[in-house]
Amino acid sequence: MRSTARTFKENAKAAVADPQLRRALDHVKSGFIGKRAKAAARLPEFDALRDAARDIKNHTLDHLDLYLERYEQNVRANGGHVHWCATAEDARAAVLEVCQRVGAKTVTKGKSMISEEIALNDHLEAHGITPIETDLGEYIIQLRHEPPSHIIAPAVHLTKDLIEADFRKEHTQFPEGRSLSEPRDLVDEARQVLRDRFLKADVGITGANFLVAETGASVIVTNEGNGDLTQVLPKVHIVVASLEKIVPNLEDLSTILRVLARSATGQEFSTYTTVSSGPKRAEDPDGPEEYHVILLDNGRTQMLGSEFHEVLRCIRCGACMNHCPVYHAIGGHAYGWVYPGPIGAVLTPALIGVEEAGSLPNASTFCGRCESVCPMRIPLPKLMRHWREREFERHLSPAAVRYGLAAWAFLACRPALYHWLVGLEMRVLGALGRRKGRFAWLPFAGGWTRHRDFPAPQGKTFQALWAERKAGRAP
C-alpha cells in the first residue's frame, strides 16, 4: 500500500469536514466502547489477565529466536513449509511463487493486516491472479478499491447506505427491486456471491492472530466463518504472518484469547477460533494438500530491544483506536497507511520511516485512553513521545518549532528574567483583553483563534501579586 502519511495534516483536515465519515465514526464511539467496558466489568480477573498476557508476550519476545525455531520445526513436522521473509517484497514473491507453481487463477482471502502491509492484492493482480476478499468488511472495501480504515472493522468508515449502493452497482446478477435495507440483507447477499468463489478458489490465504510454537499451528479468530472456508476448501493454504505473532503454547494462547475478543468487540470469545496445524493428513476427510507459512519480519527484529520493543506485544485488537478521540475525529484513512490510530502512530514510523510518518506520533494529545484499555498494556503515549524525541534529535521537527522551543526554554530556565518578561507581557495582554475578556484573533496564534477565542489573561501574574502580598499589600 502506498503511504499518504506524509500528508496527514491535509488528510485529517479533509476527514473532519466529511459529514458522512463523521456519521460512520459515531458508531465506533457508541458501539465498541460500551461493549468492551461491559465485557471487562463482567470478568473480575480481567486486569489480572491483562498482566498475564503482557508477561507471556514479554517472555516470548525475550526468547523469540528459540520460539521461532521451535515453531518452524513443528510446522515442518506437520508437513508444512515456512518461508522466512525479511521484507515485504520477499513475502510477496514467496506467495506469488506458490500461487504460480500450482497454476492458481483465483485465491480467496481471509482478513489479514499483513496482507495489507505487503500490498499483496495488487501484486497478485499484476500477475494475473484474482484475489477475493471473503471477510465482509474486506469484501466491501475491495469492491470500492479502498484500504481498510480499521484493523478489525475495515469498512467502519462506511454507512449502510453507501454499502447498499455499492452492492446494487456491482451485483447486477440480482433483481433490481430486492430489499437491501437491513444489514442482514447485505450479509446474505455477500454470502451468496462468495459461496461460489470459495468453491472455485485454487489457493486460500489467511493471516494469523497467533502462531503456536509448541504445535506449529496458526490460529485465526473471526466472527463470520469465512476464514475457515478460505483455509479448508482450496488445495493450498498460505498463512501470511509477522514473526511477533508467536506464542509459546496453547495454554498461553488461551490466556491471551481471553483478553483479545473482550478488548476488541466486547465478546467473551469470537464466534470462530480456528487452529490449523498444517496440510491434510492421510486420515483427514478434508483440508489443503499444501500448507505454507510466510513469516514476515519487515523491520520488526530491528525493534527488538529498542525503545519501541513493547509495541511488539500488540495483538491487533483495535481497542486503542476504538477509544481514541483523534481516531473518532478523523477515521483510519487519514493516517495514510495500513495501521491507523494509536497503534499505527507507533508502528507505522517503525515500518515505513519516521521521515514519512512523523506526523502520526505527533497527532496525539497524550490523553492516555489507548494505554488505559490496551490489553497488552503497551505504553502507547510513551512510545509516541519516543518518536518525537527521535525526530527532534534528527532535526526533523519543523525549524519554527525548534527555534520557538529553544527561545522559550532559554527564558524558562532563567526564572528572574522569565518572571520580569511574562509579567510585562501579561500586563499588556491583560489590558488589551480586559474589555472583552477574550481575543477573537491574536498574532502568531492562528491555530488557536481560527476555531476558538483566546481567553485574556487577568493582567498581573501570580508571582507579581504574590510578591505584593508578601510585601504586605493586596490581595
Place this chain on the structure above:
Amino acid sequence: MPQDSPLEAAPAPARVGLFVTCLVDTMRPSVGFAAVKLLEDAGCRVEAPRAQTCCGQPAYNSGDRADTQALARQTVKAFEDFDYVVAPSGSCAAMIREHYPALLADDPAWSARAEQVAARTYELVSFLTDVRGVNAVEARFAGTVTYHDSCSGLRELGIQAQPRQLLATVQGLKLSEMQDSDVCCGFGGTFCVKYPEISNTMVGDKIDCIAKSGARTLLAGDLGCLMNMAGKLKRTGASVETRHVAEVLAGMTDSPAIGEAAKD
C-alpha cells in the same frame, strides 16, 4: 473559626511549595490564590518559590529531552526543601510525579533528588482529600455545574472521585454530569495549534456534551483544558461560564469567569 471547621480534622501544619504552573501564573493568578486559600484552610503553610517557571511539558511533548531535563532540575531544586509540592493542575503534577524520575534516572547527581520531590508532589484537590483528609469545604456556589476530567489527572493520577466529593459539600451547588466527561477536550498542549482541525472537532464534541448536561458552569482542574473549552464556548456564543474547580471550592468566584469581560 466555627467548631466543625475542616481545619480541625487536618493533621499537623505542613510546608507546601505551590507549583503555580505557568498557565495559572500568567493567565489566571486567581486560581493560584484559590489554591493558597484551600491549602491554608487545610492547615498548610504555603510558599510559592520564585525559582519556578514551567514544569517542561511543552518541551517534553515536543521531543526536546535536554531542555526538559534542564527544567526538571530547576523545578526539583526549587521545591526539594518542602514537605509537599502541590499544583492546581493534574498534568503538571503528573509531569513532576510520574515523569521526572524517569527523565533524570540516568543522572546520578539528580535521580534521587527527583524521586524524592516526585513522591511528595500532588495535584491540589487530591492532595486536600487524600493527604490532608479534607472531606468538606466551606463555600457557596448557587448553580448547576458540570465537571470535565482532564486526562493526565484522571489517567496518570487517578483523580475522579476527589473533586466530586468536595464539590458535593459546596452549598447551593448541583453537579450535573456530562456524557463522556472522561474524554479528552482536544487541548493537548501544542497539539491544539499543531492540529487545529482535529482539536476543533474534539472540543466541538466536548461542548456538545457540556450543553446537553444543562449546567451553567463548567469546571475542571487544568487551566489549559479550561481555556480551550472556554474559548470554544465563547466562540459559539454559549452562555456557559468556565472556571477552575479550585475557585469554586475556595468560594472565590468574584473574578470574571475564564474568557469573560471584566465587570466594571
